[in-house]
Amino acid sequence: MATKNSELSSSEIKISVKHLNVGFPLGEKQIIKDVSFDVKKGEINGFLGISGAGKTTIIRVLTCQIPKKNWEGEVTVAKISPEKKSNHRELLSKIGYVPQLENLNLYYDLTPMVNVEIFASNYGIDKDIAVKKAQDLLSILDVPEDTWYNKTRSLSGGEKKRLSFAIGMINDPDILFLDEPTTGVDAAKRYDVLSYLKKINRNTGTTMMIITHDLEAAHICDTVAILRAGKLLEYGDPKGLISSLPSQGQIARLTIEDLDRNKINKVRDFAPVKKVMRSGNEILEVFMEDFDINLSKLVEYCIHNDIKIISLSRDEATFRRYFQIRIKEEEEREQRFEQGGGH
């Protein structure tokens, strides 16, 4: 289902990044290290990573905000390179941008319609066409019609956010960039925001690149990138990434009485077990190969070894879980590397 759009024209690459390095200055303080990826037409791409990983920096390269002297690599956005200054106007006319905070995108003292007209005029779009387009977008985004001609200030937070999306879409961009679209939105509404993005994507086929901390966003993404300390850790579709975990992401969640290090090591010693993670005071998450066959064997093994299981449930890893595992693995690997280097 999620691949429907990208299959249509899977050949067309909208964003291409090859061996991108960014530094301030380049070569000394390296912020992005050899990052390569492609985003295909119609895809929603999510850039995930903890704070300071370099997500915004990548988007800033793609949107002509970082001077060429600070980056190197082969980059094209809608087939245009941000490398040359003379390309900037054309490149910027083909993309849309939704900043993290609405007050950077909206004139609160003017009406939503006027806001839309202003930005339309930046692209040289005729006023009448802009109004028509704005009406369509605001309808798709369920911004109530009776607010269109009030001051933007009086809109609710969610409505402002959606107006901001509409403005990002006003020039029918090839690619829409969104910086943290769900930050500052309460948990209940976060899903709404994401589904609106999905709706726009489905209605218009616009390629999207979303920067986010919010791991829930992976639900609507066709591809996700996990960035850590300027390096691209993983890139692919979220389902595929999850199923790259042992036992395709199947988890046995055990609640064990008086869980301690000994007991964890005991479980880890069970041959089919690939990975054990403590996820609470008494809770252990276990990944095994041949999950269905080995689950009952694991129970027997525990009983045999005097490990008292209070409860057992089987679960499928979410993307959140995947992300945590991946980051943790990376941290452990780095620690080992450092210790190894020390000796």
Added chain:
Amino acid sequence: MSDLGGLIRKEFGRIRSDKRSLVLLFAIPIILIVVLGLTAGGTTTFFNASIISKDSIECSGEFPDNTSSEYAYSFMSIVKNNCTAFGLKTNYTATDESSFQNAKSECSNLLKSEVIDIYIILPENFSEVVEASKNGSINIYITYYIDGSDMTAVQAAEVALMEPLAFFRMQAGLLENMTQVIPYTEFDVPSWKTQILNYALPMMLPLIILGLDMNLTSLSIVSEGPLPRMLLTPTGRREIVLSKLISYSAVMFLQVTEVFTAIAIFDLYCLGSLFDFYLVLLVTGFCGVTMGLFISAISTTEQVANQIYLMMFIVLVMFSGFMPAELLPPWMGVFIDILPLGHSMELLSNIALKGLGIDEFHLSVVLGIAILFLAIAYIAYALKTKLKKLEV
């Protein structure tokens, strides 16, 4: 590619929603003009006087003891009835030293409370000396006291006193072998025009118009949150600055037109061309707009912009010619030449009071300053947006 019309519409929308600045911009000049227009009188060219005569004090020295005082009375009567620049409030005839001291302290109080502007003391033996001087030349000393806190009045009094003295000489027949000087001020505001308003306008208008337009424009860039994001559209920095220049100049045009209409209604005295007067106001306003843009471009926050505005305004006022160039050290005098207000004031007063045309030198200086600030504003804005990480 992008359409300037949309950007200009946006600027008008923003200006319109800033009600407080609009009230400042359009109401303050009108209030000032109305207040000044309704204030009667002019600058101190008319003097309320008191006269103390010591002529009736008993004679001394070589003069015959006839205690004649007819000339003292005729001098008082001239001041009271014949002079255009003088009116007689009170007069005293001292007959001994103590009555003179009383009269003097009373006059001093009247001067302090501004009931009178000047008091004149006629010396002992005044009539006798006048009589005697018809046969030879003896000097007569008349003393006057004036409020030294008003510098212009001190100068004006010197000139004005010529008038009663001239009349007195004629009456007393002291005209022999003498050239009479009767002063007449040229290029002043006629007495039938609202004098305070017309004297104040050339000084005040550049200050108000430039100050208010600079104030309005000084927040135009710095207070616009979505501006950095606009640079992620095909719109360039040049279009952004240009659209602001056009919009704010248009508002300035409206303001200047309003002010001009108001002073016309309130009896503007203008010997020269009204169009020239209007044109100078426009150029001054334009200078305010570009200086405001400059402030906005170099400021990082609204607060910084307000502080820079205040500093610039004080400097502008200080070196506008309120402090005469002759009183300043030479290097400071240079500021008067390179800042706009002094030039605008000179232009306006020359047009209004002397009926001169526009002096091209002064006008080009004001225009040059405006263009210089515009250029710096553009460069500063371009640098700021290039160097600083855009907060979008």
